[in-house]
Amino acid sequence: MTTDLKGPVAIEIEARLRAALSPDHLAVINDSEKHRGHAGHDGSGESHFTVDIVSDRFIGQNRVARQRLVNSALADLLVEKVHALAIKARAPGEA
DSSP: OOBOOOOHHHHHHHHHHHHHHOOSEEEEEEOGGGGTTSTTOOSSSOSEEEEEEEOGGGTTOOHHHHHHHHHHHTHHHHHHTOSEEEEEEEOTTOO
16 A cells, blocks of 8 residues: 655655656655565665656657666665665656
């Protein structure tokens, strides 16, 4: 189960990605509840996320380069607060 309620970590992820990548589309999905009892689930309710992002910055970039752009924008969060991040990064017009 995912939740549409945004906690402080999800809000920070969204703000940083908007600032760094000026996306046409951005969805930050909290997947933490799916991982209750698994490694990395810290009980905060904000440890596992999926990011679905469409940005002009991804034009001509391969999948790894796109993920690096996202990871760079979130670097300290990935060390301190986020255990897992799934990334779906596309350029405009890509399915």
